[in-house]
Structure formats: C-alpha cells, structure tokens
Amino acid sequence: MSQHSASEIRKPAADRLLFGRFQHLSIRIKASAASAVLLLCLLAVGVNAYLTSTQSAAGLRMLSQDLVAKQQAFSDVSDGAVALHMKIFRYVSWASNGVGETLMSSLRDEIDHDLDTLSGRIGGLALRSDLSTEEETALQQLLTKWQDCKSKARDTIEVGRTDAAMATMLLGETDDSFKAVDSDLKRMVLAITADGNRLSNELYTGAQWNKLVIVIGTVAGFVVSVLIALAVGASIVRPIRSITDVMRRLSSGETDIEIGDRERRDEIGTMVEAIDVFQRNIRAARDAADEASRTKSSFLANMSHELRTPLNAIIGVTEMLHEDARDFGREDELEPLGRVLRAARHLLALINDILDLSKIEANKMEVHLERFQIAELVGDVVKTIEPLAAENGNQLVVNCDAGIGFMRSDQMRVRQALLNLLSNAVKFTDKGTVAITAEQRYERSKTWITFAVADTGIGMTADQMGKLFRDFSQADASTTRKYGGTGLGLAISRRFCQSLGGDITVESEPGRGSTFTIWLPKDEDSGEQPESVPVMPIAAAASGPDAPLVLVIDDDPTARDLVVRFLEREGFAVAEADGGLEGLRLTRELFPAAVTLDIMMPDIDGWTVLAAIKGDPALAGIPVILLTIVDERNRGYALGAADYLIKPLDRDRLMELLRRVCGSTTGHVLIVDDDEMNRRQMRSAVEQDGWGVIEAENGQVALASLASALPQAIVLDLMMPEMDGFEFLSEFRRHAEWHELPILVVTARDLTAEDRARLNGGVERIIQKTERVETLQELRRALAGCMRRRRGGKAAERL
Amino acid sequence: MRSIVLLIVALVIGAPSANAGAEFGTKDEAVAMVHRVQEMFNKDGVDATFKAINDPSVKEFRDRDLYPFVYDMTGRCVAHGARPALIGKNLIDIKDQDGKFIVREAIALANGPGHGWFDYKWPNPITNKIEDKTSYVEKLGDNYFVGVGVYR
Numbered sequence: 001m002s003q004h005s006a007s008e009i010r011k012p013a014a015d016r017l018l019f020g021r022f023q024h025l026s027i028r029i030k031a032s033a034a035s036a037v038l039l040l041c042l043l044a045v046g047v048n049a050y051l052t053s054t055q056s057a058a059g060l061r062m063l064s065q066d067l068v069a070k071q072q073a074f075s076d077v078s079d080g081a082v083a084l085h086m087k088i089f090r091y092v093s094w095a096s097n098g099v100g101e102t103l104m105s106s107l108r109d110e111i112d113h114d115l116d117t118l119s120g121r122i123g124g125l126a127l128r129s130d131l132s133t134e135e136e137t138a139l140q141q142l143l144t145k146w147q148d149c150k151s152k153a154r155d156t157i158e159v160g161r162t163d164a165a166m167a168t169m170l171l172g173e174t175d176d177s178f179k180a181v182d183s184d185l186k187r188m189v190l191a192i193t194a195d196g197n198r199l200s201n202e203l204y205t206g207a208q209w210n211k212l213v214i215v216i217g218t219v220a221g222f223v224v225s226v227l228i229a230l231a232v233g234a235s236i237v238r239p240i241r242s243i244t245d246v247m248r249r250l251s252s253g254e255t256d257i258e259i260g261d262r263e264r265r266d267e268i269g270t271m272v273e274a275i276d277v278f279q280r281n282i283r284a285a286r287d288a289a290d291e292a293s294r295t296k297s298s299f300l301a302n303m304s305h306e307l308r309t310p311l312n313a314i315i316g317v318t319e320m321l322h323e324d325a326r327d328f329g330r331e332d333e334l335e336p337l338g339r340v341l342r343a344a345r346h347l348l349a350l351i352n353d354i355l356d357l358s359k360i361e362a363n364k365m366e367v368h369l370e371r372f373q374i375a376e377l378v379g380d381v382v383k384t385i386e387p388l389a390a391e392n393g394n395q396l397v398v399n400c401d402a403g404i405g406f407m408r409s410d411q412m413r414v415r416q417a418l419l420n421l422l423s424n425a426v427k428f429t430d431k432g433t434v435a436i437t438a439e440q441r442y443e444r445s446k447t448w449i450t451f452a453v454a455d456t457g458i459g460m461t462a463d464q465m466g467k468l469f470r471d472f473s474q475a476d477a478s479t480t481r482k483y484g485g486t487g488l489g490l491a492i493s494r495r496f497c498q499s500l501g502g503d504i505t506v507e508s509e510p511g512r513g514s515t516f517t518i519w520l521p522k523d524e525d526s527g528e529q530p531e532s533v534p535v536m537p538i539a540a541a542a543s544g545p546d547a548p549l550v551l552v553i554d555d556d557p558t559a560r561d562l563v564v565r566f567l568e569r570e571g572f573a574v575a576e577a578d579g580g581l582e583g584l585r586l587t588r589e590l591f592p593a594a595v596t597l598d599i600m601m602p603d604i605d606g607w608t609v610l611a612a613i614k615g616d617p618a619l620a621g622i623p624v625i626l627l628t629i630v631d632e633r634n635r636g637y638a639l640g641a642a643d644y645l646i647k648p649l650d651r652d653r654l655m656e657l658l659r660r661v662c663g664s665t666t667g668h669v670l671i672v673d674d675d676e677m678n679r680r681q682m683r684s685a686v687e688q689d690g691w692g693v694i695e696a697e698n699g700q701v702a703l704a705s706l707a708s709a710l711p712q713a714i715v716l717d718l719m720m721p722e723m724d725g726f727e728f729l730s731e732f733r734r735h736a737e738w739h740e741l742p743i744l745v746v747t748a749r750d751l752t753a754e755d756r757a758r759l760n761g762g763v764e765r766i767i768q769k770t771e772r773v774e775t776l777q778e779l780r781r782a783l784a785g786c787m788r789r790r791r792g793g794k795a796a797e798r799l
Numbered sequence: 800m801r802s803i804v805l806l807i808v809a810l811v812i813g814a815p816s817a818n819a820g821a822e823f824g825t826k827d828e829a830v831a832m833v834h835r836v837q838e839m840f841n842k843d844g845v846d847a848t849f850k851a852i853n854d855p856s857v858k859e860f861r862d863r864d865l866y867p868f869v870y871d872m873t874g875r876c877v878a879h880g881a882r883p884a885l886i887g888k889n890l891i892d893i894k895d896q897d898g899k900f901i902v903r904e905a906i907a908l909a910n911g912p913g914h915g916w917f918d919y920k921w922p923n924p925i926t927n928k929i930e931d932k933t934s935y936v937e938k939l940g941d942n943y944f945v946g947v948g949v950y951r
Contacts, residue, residue: 151889152892155888155889158884158888159882159884159885159888161884162883162884163882163884163885163922164927165922165927165928165929166882166884166885166922168922168929169893169895169921169922169929170890170893172893172894172895172896172898173890173892173893173894176892176894177892
C-alpha cells in the first residue's frame with residue numbers, strides 16, 4: 001500500500017525533473033533545437049529525394065539504354081542463329097533435292113560467313129562489360145554449345161556436299177544443337193527482359209517509397225517543429241506573461257510578490273532573478289523612504305509642537321493681559337498688546353499654513369467627515385469675518401436659505417476654506433460688497449453644495465488667475481506686502497476641497513471683483529465615520545450654584561494655565577493634572593464633568609489616558625475633549641473622544657463644547673431694554689453662552705420680574721420710558737437681597753460726569769454702545785467675567 | 800514380313816559366299832565381315848585396316864549393301880566403307896529419325912558385352928534412302944569398335 005502510493009508520488013516528480021531539465025536549457029538552445037529538428041527533417045527528406053532520384057535516373061538510363069541495348073544484342077544473336085539454322089536446313093533440303101552446285105556453293109559460302117559472323121557476335125556478347133556472373137557462366141556454356149553447334153553445322157554442310165542423305169541424318173543433330181544454343185539465347189533475352197522488368201518495378205517501388213518518405217518526412221518535420229515551437233513558446237510566453245504581471249504589480253506599489261520560475265537556469269531564470277533583485281531594491285528604497293517619511297512626519301509633529309507651544313503661550317498670555325488692560329481701563333497698554341496679539345496670531349497663521357501645506361504634501365491630511373448644518377456653518381463663518389469686513393468698510397451679504405439643510409464633509413476644513421475665501425475677499429475689497437451664497441446644485445450626477453464668495457474688489461487678470469492656486473503665490477507679489485498673508489491660504493483651501501472630492505473655481509475681471517466658488521459633494525462618503533459621538537451630559541452638574549468641574553490634563557504649565565484661567569473665567573470649577581498618570585488618578589478621584597486632554601505628554605500620552613478612561617466602565621461616561629497640536633482627529637474619535645480641538649485654543653468652540661457636554665454653566669440674565677431689536681440681539685448673543693434670558697421693556701417690568709425670580713445678572717439700558725435706568729437703579733438698591741446681583745449697563749448715551757456719579761456703586765460694568773458686534777461681544781465677555789468673579793468667591797467659600 | 804523372308808532366303812541360299820546371288824547381305828555375312836576386319840586389324844594393324852575399309856576398291860569390305868564402319872570410343876568416325884564424308888567427323892550425338900543415339904548405343908555395346916546387335920535407321924548406300932538397319936558391332940582393339948549392318 002505504501003509502496004504503491006510512493007510510486008505514485010515519484011512518477012510526477014520524475015516528470016517534473018524531465019520538464020525541469022527542459023526548462024533549464026537556455027532559450028537559444030531550445031530555439032536552435034527546434035530549428036535543428038526541422039532542418040534535419042528537411043535534410044533527410046532532401047537527401048532521400050536526391051538519392052532516390054539519382055538512383056531512378058541511373059535506373060532509367062540503364063533501363064532505357066543499357067538493358068535495351070543488351071537485350072537487343074542478345075536478340076540479334078538469337079535471330080542470327082535462327083536465320084542460320086534455317087539456311088542450314090535449306091542447304092540440306094537443297095542437297096537432298098539435287099539443287100545445282102552453283103546455288104549450293106553460294107549458300108554454303110553464305111552459311112560459312114554467317115557461322116563466322118555469329119561466332120564473332122557470340123564472342124562479342126561474352127566480352128560485354130554489363131554481364132552478371134550468371135550471364136557470364138551461361139555465355140561460357142553457350143560458347144561451348146556454339147562451338148559444338150558450329151562444328152556440327154560445318155560437318156553437316158561438308159557431308160552435304162557429297163552425301164545429301166547423310167547430311168539429312170546429321171541435320172537432326174545440328175537442329176538439336178542449334179535449338180540448345182537458341183534456347184539459351186532466348187532464356188538470356190528473357191532474363192534480361194526480366195531484369196528490366198525487375199528494375200522498372202524497383203524504380204516504381206522506389207519512387208513510391210520516395211513519395212511516401214517525402215510526405216512522411218515533411219509532415220513529421222512540420223509536426224515535430226510545431227510541437228517543439230509550441231513547447232518552447234509555452235516555456236517562454238507563460239513566464240513572460242507572469243513577469244509582465246509581476247511588473248504591473250510592482251509598478252502599482254506591491255513589493256512582496258512571490259515571483260515564480262526562479263529556479264529556472266535559462267534566460268527567463270536570469271530575468272526573474274534580476275526582477276527579484278529589482279523588487280528587493282524597490283522594497284529597500286520604499287522602506288528607506290517610509291523611514292524618511294516617518295522621520296519627517298515626527299519631525300514635523302515635533303516642530304509644530306515646539307513652535308506652537310510657545311506661540312500659544314504668547315497669544316494666550318497677551319490675550320489675558322489685553323482683556324485685563326481693557327477691563328481695568330489701562331488704555332495705554334491696549335494698543336501695544338493688541339499689536340503683539342495681531343503679530344503673534346499672524347505668525348501662528350503662517351506656521352499653521354506651512355504645516356498644513358507640508359501635511360498636504362506628505363499626504364498626511366486627515367479627513368474627518370461629519371454631518372452638519374450648512375446654514376449654521378455659514379452663519380458661524382460670517383460672524384467670525386464680520387469684524388474684518390467692518391475694518392475695510394465692506395458690506396457682508398449672506399444668501400443662505402435656512403432650509404438648505406445638512407451636508408456631510410469635514411466641517412473644520414470647509415470652515416477653514418470658507419474663512420480663507422471670505423477673509424481674502426474682505427481684504428482685497430475696499431468699501432464694497434462681499435456676498436456669500438450657499439446653494440445646492442445638481443451636476444455631473446452628483447449633488448453639490450457650492451459656497452460662492454463674490455466681492456467688488458480689485459479683481460484679477462487671466463494671467464493672475466492662472467498663478468492663483470499655486471503655492472506661495474498671490475496674484476501679484478507686491479500684494480503680499482500690501483495685504484499681508486502667506487499666499488498659501490488659497491492653495492491650501494483648494495487642496496482641502498480637492499481632498500473632500502470638490503474644488504474651488506474662480507471668475508474674475510480686473511477692477512470688477514472676483515467670485516470664488518467652493519464646490520463640495522453634499523454627501524461625501526468615504527468610510528463610515530460616526531455622525532457624532534454620543535455624549536452623556538452630566539445632568540447633575542447642569543444647574544445650581546455649584547459649577548461643573550473640568551479636569552485639565554496637560555504637561556505644559558503655560559498651556560494648562562491658559563486653559564484653566566479661561567475656564568475659570570467662564571465659570572467652571574477646574575482641576576489640573578500635569579501628566580497622564582496624574583490625570584487618570586484625578587479622573588477617578590474627582591469624577592469631573594469633563595476632561596480636556598493633551599496628547600503629547602512625557603509619562604503616558606493622551607491616547608493611553610483616553611483609552612484608559614473609555615476602557616473603565618465607571619469613567620467611560622465622562623466626556624473627554626482632546627486639546628492638542630497633533631492632528632489625528634480620526635484616531636481620537638475612534639478612541640471615543642467627545643471632540644477634538646487643535647491648538648491654538650479656539651475658546652468659543654471649547655466653551656460651546658463644554659456647555660454642550662456639561663449643560664448650562666450659567667443661569668438667567670434679565671435684559672432690560674425698551675428697544676425690541678436690541679433685546680433680541682442681546683438675547684441671541686448671550687444665549688450662545690448658555691444664558692437663559694428674561695426680558696423687560698422698562699424698569700417697572702424689570703422690578704416686577706425680580707420680585708418673582710432672581711436672575712444671575714442684569715443687563716440694563718439707561719434710556720427707557722416709564723422708568724429709566726437711573727430710576728430702576730435707585731429702586732434696586734433699596735432691596736438688600738438683590739445686593740449681589742451684578743448689573744451691566746449697556747448704553748449709547750454719552751455719559752456725563754453726573755451720570756457716572758449716579759451709576760457709581762452697584763454697577764458692575766458700563767458698556768458703551770459702539771459697533772453692534774463689538775458691543776455684543778463685549779457684553780458676553782463682561783457677563784462671563786461677572787460669573788467668574790462670583791464663582792471665584794464661591795469657590796473660596798467652599799474651600 | 801519381307802525382311803523375315805529375305806532373312807530366311809539368305810540363311811538358306813547364300814550364307815557361305817560373300818558374293819552369293821541374293822540382293823542384300825545377311826546378318827551372318829555382316830558378322831563375317833566384322834570378323835574379317837578383326838583379322839586384318841590384328842594382322843596388318845590400324846592404319847592398313849582403316850585404309851582398306853575406306854578404299855572403295857577393296858572388295859573384301861564391300862558386298863552389296865554390306866560395309867564396315869569403325870569409330871573410336873569418343874564417337875569419331877575413323878573408317879567408313881560407304882560414306883567417306885563421315886570420316887574424321889565426330890558423330891557421338893548422331894540420332895536417327897526416332898531419336899535413337901546410334902553411335903552411343905554402339906559404344907555401349909562395345910564397352911559392355913564387347914559385341915552385339917542393335918537396330919536403327921540409316922541411309923542405304925544402294926538406294927540412298929533411310930531404311931531400318933540392324934548392325935552387329937564388336938570392340939576393335941582397345942580404342943575402337945567396328946560394325947557391319949544389314950537393311951531390312
């Protein structure tokens with residue numbers, strides 16, 4: 001049984017060995033072998049044909065000349081013998097009938113002559129060169145018989161001279177010997193004829209064979225050559241196909257291809273070996289490039305961290321100083337601090353642009369898809385750009401249907417691109433109009449969202465437009481100096497849009513303004529990103545005087561301090577941790593309402609902390625906001641981060657997020673103003689910060705409202721009918737229980753010294769109405785400041 | 800029938816005399832002529848005997864249709880009393896009309912019993928026609944045979 005299976009196994013192995021040997025022959029040898037076989041066959045056929053035809057020619061010649069001549073010679077002799085025989089017979093007959101001596105003598109001479117002639121001719125036959133041995137023997141015998149015959153004939157003739165009767169007696173004997181001679185001759189003629197027949201048969205058979213050999217040789221040569229050609233072809237074509245496939249895969253980036261036919265020792269084997277070396281080189285080059293790229297990426301990440309960390313510190317500290325200076329009216333410090341702030345922000349923007357571009361170049365750009373309200377995004381962006389537009393005296397026109405709905409894209413990138421276009425538009429337009437139009441369009445079997453930003457600015461020539469999207473290029477180099485900026489913004493924005501499946505197009509005419517249009521697919525679906533990470537708001541922390549606790553984890557003291565101070569100002573209770581381990585410990589101990597987490601930390605990094613928090617069922621519900629320089633949003637979301645903010649800190653966004661995850665941090669604001677439009681504007685402004693709003697159109701109503709429910713702050717207009725602000729204040733001061741309520745006065749009135757004296761005491765802050773947006777922002781900041789101070793006091797009490 | 804009659808006549812009438820009155824020679828006369836040749840051969844020798852036989856004027860060997868013929872053992876005719884044309888010719892293969900080898904039969908008799916009779920056809924010297932003949936042959940010396948025949 002085992003023997004049987006063993007032999008079964010061995011057989012194909014032997015086949016493979018044979019085929020393997022064939023494979024190892026060089027292609028040149030194989031091709032030569034195929035040609036050689038064909039040549040050999042042709043040669044064999046040719047030689048055979050040549051030999052046979054030569055043979056046939058010789059045979060035909062022999063048949064047509066030699067044999068015929070020989071047969072003729074023998075026949076002639078035979079005929080001569082017969083004729084002579086007849087003459088002898090006639091002679092004896094004449095002798096018996098007594099014919100006259102004259103005739104007899106003449107006949108006798110004739111017979112004598114004939115006998116000699118015939119002797120000569122028979123002797124001539126014996127001398128022929130074309131006689132076979134048998135023929136020679138037969139001729140020798142014939143000669144003997146002829147001698148006998150001749151002597152008998154002569155005897156007969158001689159006897160016949162005198163004795164006719166005796167001649168008649170002798171004639172029988174002569175007859176016999178003549179017959180013997182003649183029959184010999186006849187037999188020889190027949191033999192020659194038979195030779196001829198045999199030869200002709202041989203020639204015919206040979207020709208037949210030749211025909212057969214030619215046909216078989218040709219066919220066999222053809223078949224064998226075709227078979228060898230096919231075999232050689234197969235043994236060349238198949239590996240070449242597989243090599244082609246390998247090359248295709250190599251060029252498409254694969255470098256771990258198992259290449260067959262490597263064990264072959266012919267040219268293909270050499271080729272495969274070379275390709276394998278090539279592959280190994282590519283692999284080495286790729287590994288080296290990957291390594292270089294990794295090095296570069298980590299360098300970039302480190303650099304961005306190193307650059308941004310101090311810059312963030314500068315910006316944050318300066319912002320605080322700026323706010324303090326404003327809050328405490330140190331006007332002389334405001335201007336220089338503002339300048340430092342602008343310069344630092346510009347520097348940060350430059351660094352961010354360059355980093356963005358390097359990320360794009362390195363294909364490291366991460367796309368984070370989410371579903372968001374288009375109108376909301378536009379409103380947000382417009383709000384941000386409004387102060388800038390105001391600077392150049394530009395009118396902003398927003399055309400965005402609230403019902404345009406949602407789109408799915410990378411909100412951050414879209415916002416960035418839109419901001420870039422808008423800031424360019426307002427920058428290059430002076431006292432004109434900048435219109436932003438968001439629309440839904442259907443084109444190229446896709447639904448697109450377009451954001452068109454049209455300005456009435458300086459515009460561009462076609463030539464300038466051509467250079468527009470190039471990196472580091474503004475329409476005119478001189479504009480850089482005039483308008484500032486890196487010139488990278490547009491290029492980066494366009495790359496963003498392209499990476500989101502869209503593009504930016506531009507139409508422009510010098511002097512008549514430009515229109516930049518962002519095209520983005522409404523529903524860019526790449527991968528299945530969760531629409532938003534569900535967050536569990538901590539209901540318990542949402543209300544009451546106890547502010548929600550936020551744990552700030554960051555190793556950099558400056559950055560941590562910035563966040564802490566900001567959060568405190570915004571009314572949160574804050575705990576700090578200077579590293580990952582400490583952060584985890586505090587998370588478990590304090591059970592905060594939310595955590596802000598840095599990624600790059602010396603002991604354990606943010607990823608590990610995040611994973612640990614999300615991996616602990618007791619802590620998993622705590623929302624973690626990543627606050628970092630590392631742009632790996634997808635990884636963050638994948639690990640369960642509630643949101644991902646990239647430094648420098650976007651305070652508004654952080655607040656918004658914290659409010660979302662922690663619930664309201666504030667309480668209610670009583671807004672006292674007679675102008676309904678003003679009330680609404682202020683309401684919407686403070687509602688952004690999570691305030692609830694109670695409205696009152698005059699002092700009377702406000703007092704009534706205070707009697708029923710206490711707000712956390714009061715925003716008061718001075719000029720009102722029924723009971724104005726001053727009156728309301730004097731009434732208010734009579735109630736000791738309202739003593740701690742901060743009052744913010746917002747007024748357009750130019751306050752006199754008398755007015756200020758009336759307002760003194762009990763009023764937290766006086767906000768002079770100037771430009772609408774500025775005023776509202778100041779209001780929000782002032783409200784937040786009140787709350788901070790109040791909470792600070794409470795926290796102190798608590799401690 | 801006629802030959803039987805002739806034979807009887809010859810036996811009765813002319814047997815002792817060579818020149819007896821009968822038209823044809825008899826068998827006895829033929830035997831007697833053979834013996835005469837033998838006598839002469841023994842007495843005068845080969846050449847004289849042959850010469851005498853060949854010589855038409857020697858009556859001793861010519862009696863009507865009787866004549867002696869002598870061949871050597873190869874079949875060559877060495878002496879002939881009737882047909883000189885044959886002298887010197889080798890007739891070992893000669894056959895009569897019935898295909899009978901004449902000389903060979905004679906040689907066989909001479910070499911065998913040494914003498915005897917045999918029949919064949921041969922031209923009659925008188926009529927010159929081929930007729931039935933019976934000849935008696937005897938061995939002559941060591942190398943020859945001699946014969947004399949009668950026509951029937």
